[in-house]
Amino acid sequence: MKRRHVRFLMLACVAALAVACSDGDDDSGGYIPPYITDMMEVSTDADGMLTQVKLDNGLIYDVSAQKRMSDAPDTTLRCRGAYTLDKGKFTLHGAAAVFADKPVPASVFTVVKNGVAYHGSEYLPRDPVKMVSMWQSGGYINLHLGVMTTGQGIHQYAFSKDDEGQYSLVHLRPFGDDESYTDQVYMSMPIPEDLDELTFSVYTYEGIYTRTFRVIEND
Secondary structure: OEEOOOOOOOOEOOOOOOOOOOOOOOOOOOOOOOOEEEEEEEEEOOOOEEEEEEEOOOOEEEOHHHOOEOOOOOEEEEEEEEEEEEOOEEEEEEEEEOEOOOOEEHHHOOEEEOOEEEOOHHHOOEOOEEEEEEEEEOOEEEEEEEEEEOOOOOOEEEEEEEEOOEEEEEEEOOOOOOOOEEEEEEEEEEOOOOOOEEEEEEEEOOEEEEEEEEOOOOO
């Protein structure tokens, strides 16, 4: 099975994973376990059926008997999902794929302004966002952002490697999309191998938000 990191054009956009969420008969006797919403990896088979879920704490659950269907066959996707865990029984109630592309060296990007091509971190689009939270788990740097939008067009994202151990978010707002309401956006950058420490920066309305992480081994 291949691990797929969703890519679109030069920059990448948030992807959606459709998961059927119909539940079976309720035999809980009136007890309803609490819903948990968290980041996870979801794997599918060649027919697009979900086979397993790996939580960021390393626990893996077989969900093949739950008959969930996805539109992404034979792959592993980074998702934000909702589940219940009752006496060891894991039930997935839904999942949506999040942008989880690998970081790209800043020099690889090409930004064209007035017919001139520019390369380098200083030329990348950095349209500001609201920083809600940033954390490390499951071998990823995870972001919860508030993106101002009116829903016109598709916001484009990428993770840039600006320097050794230094990474940042690239964000391009579509033309004509005004800042009307806040869309809650989640994404995860896979942590590159052989790093003991890294910094990650996000351009916000208050300035550049930067955090330094001591890399935790993902078993």
